Amino acid sequence: MQTIPDKNSPDQIRNDALFLGKIPSSPHIEESISVPLLEIRDLTIHFIVHRRVTGPNVVVHAADKVSLFVKRGETLGLVGESGSGKTTVGRGALRLIEPTSGEVFLNGQNILKVHTRKLRDMRRKMQMVFQDPADSLNPRFTCRQTLVDALSHACYGSQDILRKALDLLESVGLNPSDLDKYPHQFSGGQQQRIAIARALAFTPELLILDEPTASLDVSVKTQVTQLLRELQKKFNLSFILISHDLSNVKYMTNRVAVMYLGQIIEIGNTSDIFSKPMHPYTRVLIDSVPVPDPDQKRKRASLIGEIPSATEPPAGCRFHTRCPIRFEICDQKEPHLAKLANGHMVACHLVNSSSE
Amino acid sequence: MDQVYPLKRPSIWHVIKVFMRRYDFEIYLLRRNPVTLLGLGIIVLVTLIAIFAPILAPYDPLALTSADRLMGPSAVHWMGTDDYGRDILSRVIYATRLDMVIATSAVSMAMFIGVILGAVAGFFGGIIGEVIMRILDVIQAFPAFILAMALAVSLGSGKMTIIYVVAFIMVPIFARLMRSEILSARGRGYIEAAHCMGASEMEIIFKQLIPNCITPILVQFALSMSYAILDAAALSFIGLGIRPPEAEWGSMVNAGVGYITSGQLWLSVFPGLVMAIAILGFNLLADGMRDVLDPKLRS
Ligand SMILES: Nc1ncnc2c1ncn2[C@@H]1O[C@H](COP(=O)(O)OP(=O)(O)O)[C@@H](O)[C@H]1O
Ligand SMILES: [Mg+2]
Numbered sequence: 001m002q003t004i005p006d007k008n009s010p011d012q013i014r015n016d017a018l019f020l021g022k023i024p025s026s027p028h029i030e031e032s033i034s035v036p037l038l039e040i041r042d043l044t045i046h047f048i049v050h051r052r053v054t055g056p057n058v059v060v061h062a063a064d065k066v067s068l069f070v071k072r073g074e075t076l077g078l079v080g081e082s083g084s085g086k087t088t089v090g091r092g093a094l095r096l097i098e099p100t101s102g103e104v105f106l107n108g109q110n111i112l113k114v115h116t117r118k119l120r121d122m123r124r125k126m127q128m129v130f131q132d133p134a135d136s137l138n139p140r141f142t143c144r145q146t147l148v149d150a151l152s153h154a155c156y157g158s159q160d161i162l163r164k165a166l167d168l169l170e171s172v173g174l175n176p177s178d179l180d181k182y183p184h185q186f187s188g189g190q191q192q193r194i195a196i197a198r199a200l201a202f203t204p205e206l207l208i209l210d211e212p213t214a215s216l217d218v219s220v221k222t223q224v225t226q227l228l229r230e231l232q233k234k235f236n237l238s239f240i241l242i243s244h245d246l247s248n249v250k251y252m253t254n255r256v257a258v259m260y261l262g263q264i265i266e267i268g269n270t271s272d273i274f275s276k277p278m279h280p281y282t283r284v285l286i287d288s289v290p291v292p293d294p295d296q297k298r299k300r301a302s303l304i305g306e307i308p309s310a311t312e313p314p315a316g317c318r319f320h321t322r323c324p325i326r327f328e329i330c331d332q333k334e335p336h337l338a339k340l341a342n343g344h345m346v347a348c349h350l351v352n353s354s355s356e
Numbered sequence: 357m358d359q360v361y362p363l364k365r366p367s368i369w370h371v372i373k374v375f376m377r378r379y380d381f382e383i384y385l386l387r388r389n390p391v392t393l394l395g396l397g398i399i400v401l402v403t404l405i406a407i408f409a410p411i412l413a414p415y416d417p418l419a420l421t422s423a424d425r426l427m428g429p430s431a432v433h434w435m436g437t438d439d440y441g442r443d444i445l446s447r448v449i450y451a452t453r454l455d456m457v458i459a460t461s462a463v464s465m466a467m468f469i470g471v472i473l474g475a476v477a478g479f480f481g482g483i484i485g486e487v488i489m490r491i492l493d494v495i496q497a498f499p500a501f502i503l504a505m506a507l508a509v510s511l512g513s514g515k516m517t518i519i520y521v522v523a524f525i526m527v528p529i530f531a532r533l534m535r536s537e538i539l540s541a542r543g544r545g546y547i548e549a550a551h552c553m554g555a556s557e558m559e560i561i562f563k564q565l566i567p568n569c570i571t572p573i574l575v576q577f578a579l580s581m582s583y584a585i586l587d588a589a590a591l592s593f594i595g596l597g598i599r600p601p602e603a604e605w606g607s608m609v610n611a612g613v614g615y616i617t618s619g620q621l622w623l624s625v626f627p628g629l630v631m632a633i634a635i636l637g638f639n640l641l642a643d644g645m646r647d648v649l650d651p652k653l654r655s
Contacts, residue, residue, distance in 0.1 A: 130545040
């Protein structure tokens with residue numbers, strides 16, 4: 001059973017107004033609130049892939065002690081090779097997977113501690129946009145059914161639903177005549193627009209974008225990126241942008257977290273990360289971005305060897321097997337994230353020892 | 357926004373048109389394979405015969421006319437008469453009705469229970485899932501027909517017995533199929549999206565998962581219909597199902613067996629033939645529909 005919200009409650013009025021773009025979002029008010037919108041502390045997610053009767057289970061360390069926060073209205077980039085645990089962190093934040101340990105606070109409330117009913121309410125404030133839009137839309141639902149389903153979960157009354165659905169379609173740049181089409185009748189870009197519209201039905205505060213443009217054509221990519229930026233302004237959204245398109249991350253984000261084998265190895269303001277990357281892995285990642293101007297081309301560092309298996313991550317620093325500048329201590333002791341200036345944090349023995 | 361079209365209440369035809377488009381792919385597959393259409397044609401015919409049996413049958417299937425005993429096929433009795441002088445055509449028509457009722461009820465019951473058990477086992481997994489699947493394993497560990505015979509003996513003969521017994525031995529097939537479908541659908545993005553929307557688990561199972569997993573179940577339904585007909589007839593043939601004088605394909609074949617050596621073939625051949633055609637129809641349909649299951653064709 002869902003409670004029907006009071007039409008005149010301040011919350012509902014604000015939502016409606018935001019929805020229709022009537023009131024501009026006001027970053028000043030938001031900034032004065034000190035609690036970050038989302039805070040993740042020591043989030044650890046292990047997948048048991050094989051249970052053993054004798055001896056320890058075989059476990060994938062998909063995320064290990066991941067800590068990060070997202071402020072209102074900002075975009076946090078989450079980058080790293082595929083298999084580094086980016087999606088897992090996103091799903092863990094929504095509690096789509098039950099984390100092994102850790103804490104996730106949305107507006108100061110721990111989502112991992114709440115019970116079913118409250119969990120459902122909290123999830124609606126964060127929405128996820130998935131990598132493969134074709135997979136994220138129910139193939140048996142028309143666009144209308146998808147949106148109506150979402151809007152009824154967002155507690156809109158039946159008289160308002162159709163109007164809202166049309167508003168949503170308009171804000172993601174689709175036509176009312178698309179309402180009765182099935183997902184397979186749309187292009188990838190249009191499917192992703194529907195998925196975004198569905199997420200927006202909840203007037204969420206945070207959108208977790210899991211490689212939203214990875215499966216799209218180049219020209220469509222820019223359109224969807226542009227749409228996301230417009231929507232962010234219009235609805236005052238915060239984003240977690242999971243991506244390995246670094247030029248897009250540089251363009252879209254305020255801060256960036258770099259993941260390697262389930263751990264955050266560097267996090268900081270986007271400008272800092274791109275202008276002075278500290279971790280050898282971050283440097284390699286950033287060097288591998290194609291640079292348009294040949295004069296600027298830096299000496300390309302490349303990684304030695306393959307990414308190690310996440311079932312048996314290397315001891316010590318997880319990156320040491322591929323690190324060009326490793327020294328004795330690296331395969332013994334695990335480096336911890338150490339603070340530099342401006343909230344920039346790096347987990348690397350070399351950087352830490354030189355800054356001490 | 358000036359455009360009023362989507363705000364108007366859509367006409368019923370529009371709704372049906374949109375709904376049918378959902379099954380474009382399935383309809384396309386049916387059309388592509390003419391043999392499937394033949395199967396569908398047979399099934400429609402058999403169903404019509406079953407529904408209109410009282411109108412179609414020229415005689416009372418139970419009326420005894422000792423003067424007309426064991427008459428061969430003729431213009432008066434198209435399929436001849438049996439050893440009590442009953443009209444075989446009329447009996448075959450009524451048998452069609454009875455067997456279709458038994459098969460449809462049994463398979464529907466098995467499907468209903470199996471789909472729910474399989475969906476729960478697949479969605480929740482864990483201990484509930486394990487328990488359900490192990491119980492089904494036990495049922496399947498027995499040879500199906502031996503189990504059916506044992507159950508029929510203990511429950512006593514009759515129409516309801518056959519329905520329950522056949523349904524019972526078919527539940528595991530549907531449950532297994534449903535479970536594997538659910539397991540593969542469970543990780544799809546739209547299910548995660550539904551979780552993000554705050555949908556409840558029951559809602560996700562009934563609104564998202566089952567509608568997306570139902571096509572292979574329908575194929576299995578057609579396939580199971582032929583087995584159900586065969587099982588019902590076999591149980592009656594060995595005297596565990598429908599008792600004489602009621603007309604049933606299996607018991608009719610049984611009643612005629614004694615006259616085969618003396619050349620009065622029509623007693624067994626006609627009911628057997630009609631039964632074979634009905635089974636063929638369901639098999640052809642299922643076979644054509646099986647394309648639907650092929651993941652290579654799906655994309
Ligand atoms: N449901 C799961 N069961 C077992 N292992 C998983 C599961 N989901 C992800 N993994 C593993 O966790 C690791 C991180 O995966 P993922 O978060 O998808 O990485 P990314 O999104 O960065 O590509 C990978 O090694 C992957 O194989
Ligand atoms: Mg991923």
